Amino acid sequence: MEETYELIITNGDVVLPGEVLKLDIGVKDGKIAALGKQLAAGADTRILDAEGLYVLPGMIDMHVHFNEPALGHWEGFRTGSAALAAGGITCYADMPLNGNPPTVNQAALQLKAEAASGNSAVDYVLWGGLVPGNLEDLEHLAAAGVTGFKAFISNPGGEGEGRFREVDDDTLYQGMKKIAALSGILALHAESEELTAALSADALRSGRTGARDFAASRPAEAELEAVARALLYSERTGCRLHFVHISTSAAIEMIHAAKLRGLDVTAETCPHYLILNEDTMEELGPLAKCAPPLRSLEEQERLWKVLADGKIDLIASDHSPCPTELKLAPGLSFFEAWGGISGAQSSLELMFHEGVNVRGLPVTQISALLSGLPARRFGLDHRKGSIAPGLDADLVLLNPDHSYTLAAEDLLYRHKHSPYTGMTLSCKVMATLSRGTVVYNAEQGVVAEGGGEWLRTYEGQPSI
Numbered sequence: 419m420e421e422t423y424e425l426i427i428t429n430g431d432v433v434l435p436g437e438v439l440k441l442d443i444g445v446k447d448g449k450i451a452a453l454g455k456q457l458a459a460g461a462d463t464r465i466l467d468a469e470g471l472y473v474l475p476g477m478i479d480m481h482v483h484f485n486e487p488a489l490g491h492w493e494g495f496r497t498g499s500a501a502l503a504a505g506g507i508t509c510y511a512d513m514p515l516n517g518n519p520p521t522v523n524q525a526a527l528q529l530k531a532e533a534a535s536g537n538s539a540v541d542y543v544l545w546g547g548l549v550p551g552n553l554e555d556l557e558h559l560a561a562a563g564v565t566g567f568k569a570f571i572s573n574p575g576g577e578g579e580g581r582f583r584e585v586d587d588d589t590l591y592q593g594m595k596k597i598a599a600l601s602g603i604l605a606l607h608a609e610s611e612e613l614t615a616a617l618s619a620d621a622l623r624s625g626r627t628g629a630r631d632f633a634a635s636r637p638a639e640a641e642l643e644a645v646a647r648a649l650l651y652s653e654r655t656g657c658r659l660h661f662v663h664i665s666t667s668a669a670i671e672m673i674h675a676a677k678l679r680g681l682d683v684t685a686e687t688c689p690h691y692l693i694l695n696e697d698t699m700e701e702l703g704p705l706a707k708c709a710p711p712l713r714s715l716e717e718q719e720r721l722w723k724v725l726a727d728g729k730i731d732l733i734a735s736d737h738s739p740c741p742t743e744l745k746l747a748p749g750l751s752f753f754e755a756w757g758g759i760s761g762a763q764s765s766l767e768l769m770f771h772e773g774v775n776v777r778g779l780p781v782t783q784i785s786a787l788l789s790g791l792p793a794r795r796f797g798l799d800h801r802k803g804s805i806a807p808g809l810d811a812d813l814v815l816l817n818p819d820h821s822y823t824l825a826a827e828d829l830l831y832r833h834k835h836s837p838y839t840g841m842t843l844s845c846k847v848m849a850t851l852s853r854g855t856v857v858y859n860a861e862q863g864v865v866a867e868g869g870g871e872w873l874r875t876y877e878g879q880p881s882i
C-alpha cells in the first residue's frame with residue numbers, strides 16, 4: 419500500500435545537515451516520514467507550499483528563564499512559549515532560577531512541571547540546579563528527568579531567602595564529582611564572584627554607575643578566570659561541562675583547546691553578544707544589560723570569527739525577562755536595573771539576518787548551531803534537531819528575503835521590551851510546526867497552544 423501523509427510540505431529549500439535541497443517533506447503521525455521529489459498526496463493530505471522559503475529544523479533554545487512558579491507575572495510558559503513558537507523555536511530548556519522555588523529539589527521540579535504542563539506551545543526540557551546544600555538532591559532530580567544541572571559561579575541576583583545561590587568552590591567541586599558519577603552534565607554561568615563583587619562595590623562606592631561602568635565591573639578576566647577554574651575541575655572530576663553565554667573569543671579559545679585535549683566541554687554564546695556591543699548598551703540603557711556584559715565592537719567581531727571557525731558549539735537566547743519597570747523605571751541606575759535580556763523571539767531571525775544574509779555564512783552552519791548541535795549535546799537528537807525521516811516534524815518556514823522592522827506589538831512574551839525593537843531584519847519566520855502541527859503562522863499568530871510536552875532527557879537517555 420502507498421504511504422499516505424497527513425501533510426506534505428512542497429517546494430521548499432530544505433536545510434539538511436551539510437546541504438540544502440529542494441525536496442518535499444512527508445509528515446505522518448507528527449514525524450517526518452519521507453523526504454523526496456514529488457511525494458504522492460492522498461485524499462486527506464494537507465499541502466503546505468513553501469516555494470521561496472527555507473524549511474529548517476526548529477531551533478532548540480537551551481537557555482530560557484520562565485518565571486513560574488510564583489513569578490508568572492514576569493513570564494509564564496504560555497506567553498514565553500508563544501514567543502518562542504513565533505520565533506521558530508520548537509524546543510527549549512527552562513533554567514532552574516527566577517521562579518520560586520528555584521528548581522533545586524524534586525518537589526520544586528514537580529511544581530515547575532505542573533506550571534508548564536498544558537501551557538507550552540512547543541516541547542521543552544527542564545534544568546535542575548546545583549546550589550550550596552543540595553548535593554543529595556541531584557540524583558533525585560536526575561531520576562525525575564532533568565536534562566542536566568545548572569550552577570552559577572557569580573551571584574545570580576534575585577531576592578528572598580529561598581533564591582537560587584551561586585556555588586562556592588567546594589560545592590562546585592563536590593557537585594561536579596557527583597554529576598560525573600551520575601553521568602550528567604553541568605551547565606555553568608562562568609564569571610568570578612570575587613572579581614565581579616569587588617569591582618561592582620568599588621564602582622558603586624565611587625558613583626560610577628553608568629553602562630560602561632557596569633561593563634568594566636565584569637571584565638573579560640572575570641569570565642576567563644572562572645572558565646579556567648571550571649575546566650580544571652572538569653578535568654579532575656570527569657564531569658561533562660557546558661558553558662552558557664560565553665561573551666569573549668578568548669574564553670571560546672580556551673574551551674576549544676580543552677576540547678582538543680579530550681575534555682567533554684562545550685560553549686554557548688547568545689545572539690546579543692554577536693549583534694550588540696558596549697555602544698548599544700550605552701544607547702539603549704538597561705534594556706541591553708546582561709551578565710556577562712556586552713563587549714566592545716572588536717570583541718563582537720572576534721566572536722563572529724571563532725563562530726565561523728566552528729569553535730562555538732551552540733547558540734541560545736538566555737531570555738531573562740522581567741516587568742519593564744525593572745529595566746526602565748525613571749531614576750533606576752544601570753547597576754540597579756534587572757540584569758538579563760528579553761529577546762527569545764528573535765534568536766533565529768537575528769542569526770539568519772546577520773549570519774547568513776549580512777555575513778554570508780552557510781545556512782547549514784547557522785542551522786547546526788541553532789538545532790543540530792544542541793540536540794546532539796543534550797540527548798535530543800533521536801527526536802529533534804534535524805530534518806530526517808523518523809524525527810519529529812518540528813519545522814520552521816523562513817522567508818530569507820522579507821524585510822520588516824521589529825515592533826513591540828510583534829512580541830508575544832509578557833513584557834514587550836527588547837533591545838531589538840526598531841531593528842530592520844531581512845528575514846521572517848512564516849510558520850512553525852511542532853510535531854507536524856502548525857503552531858504559529860505569520861498571518862494569524864499562535865494558532866495552537868498548550869500542546870508542548872516535557873521530554874525527560876537525563877544523560878541523553880530519554881525515557882519517553
Ligand SMILES: NC(=O)NC(NC(N)=O)C(=O)[O-]
Nearest residue numbers: 483574607708709738757758
Ligand atoms: N538571574 C538571571 O536570569 N540571570 C541571567 N542574567 C543575565 N544573563 O544577565 C543569567 O543567565 O545569568
Ligand SMILES: [Zn+2]
Nearest residue numbers: 607662663709
Ligand atoms: Zn547566566
Ligand SMILES: [Zn+2]
Nearest residue numbers: 481513736738
Ligand atoms: Zn540565563
